Amino acid sequence: MQTLVVRGGKPLCGTICVHGAKNGVLPLLAATLLGNGPSELSDCPEITDVLRAAEILRCLGCAVCREGNTIRVDATKACGICIPPELSGSMRGSVIFLGALLARHGCAELSAPGGCVLGERPIDFHIRALEVLGVHTESEGSVLRFRWPKRHGGVITLPFPSVGATENLMLAAMGVSEPVVICGAAREPEVAELGRFLRAMGAEVEGEGGSVITLCGGKPLRGTERRVLPDRIETATYLSMTAACGGDICLKNTDPELLRPVLDVLEKAGCMIFCEGSEIRLQSDGDLCGVGLVRAETYPGFPTDAQAPVSAALLRAKGCSEIEDTVFPCRFRHIAELRKFGANIQTDNARAVICGVRALYGATATATELRGGAGVLIAALAAEGESRIMHAELLLRGYAALDTSLQKLGAEVRFA
Ligand code: EPZ
Secondary structure (H helix, E strand, O other): OOOEEEEEOOOEEEEEEOOEOHHHHHHHHHHHHHEEOEEEEEOOOOOHHHHHHHHHHHHOOOEEEEEOOEEEEEOOOOOOOEOOHHHHOOOHHHHHHHHHHHHHHOEEEEEOOOOOOOOOOOOHHHHHHHHHOOOEEEEEOOEEEEEOOOOOOEEEEOOOOOHHHHHHHHHHHHHOOOOEEEEOOOOOHHHHHHHHHHHHOOOEEEOOOOOEEEEEOOOOEEOOEEEOOEOHHHHHHHHHHHHHHOEEEEEEOOOHHHHHHHHHHHHHOOOEEEEEOOEEEEEEOOOOEOOEEEEEOOOOOEOHHHHHHHHHHOOOOEOEEEEEEOOOOOOOOOHHHHHOOOOEEEEEOOEEEEEOOOOOEOOEEEOOOHHHHHHHHHHHHHOEEEEEEEOHHHHHHOOOOHHHHHHHOOOEEEEO
16 A cells, blocks of 8 residues: 655646546557557556556567557467456456457456446446347356357447447457447547547548447458547646646646536636647636536536546635536545545535535545545645545556656655
């Protein structure tokens, strides 16, 4: 377990570069398994989920090497079909390799995926949808075995625009020469990027980024190169930190269009935000006001991954704010940790009501999961005095160079 020690109450000032998106690079790494020849991904963040994804590819027989923020994968000799339990159980992103394994080998074996505890995280949408294409599933304890004896295309309607299920279907469709049509698809930018990546590998893909995606695979795909899109949630997190503490930061290598709903909420709270090209500047005097209702939804709505960081930014805002999460209704385990800093938050079912307090005070709290942990970190940065965040290693799953980036902005943080 790692502990992050924070001395809060300081404004954040300076310029940092946003890294490539965790939820963008993972599906692309899974897609490299389909290439006959090497693929190269640049601007890959140095985070534990990417390290684990690289380990999964090596276990499947790929040659994987990393130079700085570039990862090269050669899947030419990949013959493995089984993801070891210790890797598949380590993160939700492991389930995305299922579709690629089915496309390449027609079978796969993995344990129930792990990842952030945000409430129930089944994969029934994935399994039901793959069955439409002819995939059979057997379970033995926590091990799931998939076979695809008779591959065929089809039209799948997802009951919810699930990011992972959409990505898995797009990857599996590469193993079928008949059209696969995904209705009710997720529209997240990371999903659209996967569509563009598969097209660059030689696949026929239409409609990525919309709610109907049509794919046609069944032919050899070539390796390709791509720069990973900026992490919109890392962007939202650093903006929320500065909103909470006060200061003046500039984020480079990002894209304001990927997080407009977050920018709107932070402006409504009283921050000054300036966007130009791939840069976002935020100025805040730390005196914010409540924003009323913030409803986390699927893209292009307010992102669920940003609700904990933005909630933490509102803990000292004058007036009240209400947070609802329609994607993960139980994603409020961090609230009890925020109360340890003196926050006034009430929760029931799928919402939290925040009434701003004059000050927050240093505390010892626990990172409950990746984004909840970011919320706890923001409370610690805004609190007077010293705080200790337990299980801070969870933050390293999704935030590269977290301590050094914050130190560059003037924060007093260190891993104990
Ligand atoms: C992806 O998770 C992201 N993870 C999550 O980011 C993100 O919060 C989520 O999408 C929503 O945007 C990665 O991309 C690795 P879903 P995923 O399938 O694919 C239910 C982070 O912090 N559901 O869109 O697992 C599910 O329980 C992480 O970076 C089923 O019921 O999310 C949830 O309520 C956290 N059955 C809703 O759908 C299924 O088979 C949306 O889940 C699949 C999902």
